[in-house]
Amino acid sequence: MGVVMNEKQLELLRLIEKNGRIDHQTLADMLALEVNQVKEMLTALEQQAVILGYSTLIDWTKVLNTELVTAMIEVKVTPIRGKGFDHVAERIYRFKEVKALYLMSGAYDLSITVEAKTMMEVSRFVSDKLSPLDSVVSTVTHFILKKYKHDGVIFDPPEDDDRRMMVSP
Known part of the structure; x- marks a missing residue:
C-alpha cells in the first residue's frame, strides 16, 4: 500500500533521487528545515520502505x-x-x-x-x-x-558542444 506524503517529504525524495549524496545540512537548507527534521524524515521513509536503498551510477x-x-x-x-x-x-x-x-x-x-x-x-x-x-x-x-542514457544520465555526452555556425571563405 502507498504512503501519503506531505510536500516536504515529496521534495526531499525528489532531491535525493537525483543525488543521494547530498548531505543532511544542505538538504535542510534546501527544504527550509532543521537538520534533525531531515534525518527523522529520512529514517521514517527508510523504515516505511519508501526509500529502498542508495546507489551510484557507474559507467x-x-x-x-x-x-x-x-x-x-x-x-x-x-x-x-x-x-x-x-x-x-x-x-x-x-x-x-x-x-x-x-x-x-x-x-x-x-x-x-x-x-x-x-x-x-x-x-x-x-x-x-x-x-x-x-x-x-x-x-x-x-x-x-551500448548505453546512451540510464536513470536520466547521458553516457558519453558529445565533447564538442560548439554550436556556432561554421563559416567558410
Missing part, C-alpha cells in the same frame, strides 16, 4: 576488465492459479543474475534485465535456469550493445 565501460554483458529478456509465462504472476516473478528475481524484473503489458509478460561476465553465461542462465521453470512458455533475449 563500467571506462574501468578496465570490469565490463559485464547486459541482456534484456522478454518472457511469456503462464500465471499460477490463485497466485498470479507474483509467484513466478519471485522465483525469477531470486536468481543472482537478475538485476531487474518487471511485469509488462503487451506481447510478453515479464521483462528481465540480466548481467553476466559473458554472453555464454547469459545463455546458460536462460537455458539452465529460466526456461526450465514450469510457468515459462517462451523467452526472447536482447543483448545491450
Whole structure:
C-alpha cells in the first residue's frame, strides 16, 4: 500500500533521487528545515520502505576488465492459479543474475534485465535456469550493445558542444 506524503517529504525524495549524496545540512537548507527534521524524515521513509536503498551510477565501460554483458529478456509465462504472476516473478528475481524484473503489458509478460561476465553465461542462465521453470512458455533475449542514457544520465555526452555556425571563405 502507498504512503501519503506531505510536500516536504515529496521534495526531499525528489532531491535525493537525483543525488543521494547530498548531505543532511544542505538538504535542510534546501527544504527550509532543521537538520534533525531531515534525518527523522529520512529514517521514517527508510523504515516505511519508501526509500529502498542508495546507489551510484557507474559507467563500467571506462574501468578496465570490469565490463559485464547486459541482456534484456522478454518472457511469456503462464500465471499460477490463485497466485498470479507474483509467484513466478519471485522465483525469477531470486536468481543472482537478475538485476531487474518487471511485469509488462503487451506481447510478453515479464521483462528481465540480466548481467553476466559473458554472453555464454547469459545463455546458460536462460537455458539452465529460466526456461526450465514450469510457468515459462517462451523467452526472447536482447543483448545491450551500448548505453546512451540510464536513470536520466547521458553516457558519453558529445565533447564538442560548439554550436556556432561554421563559416567558410
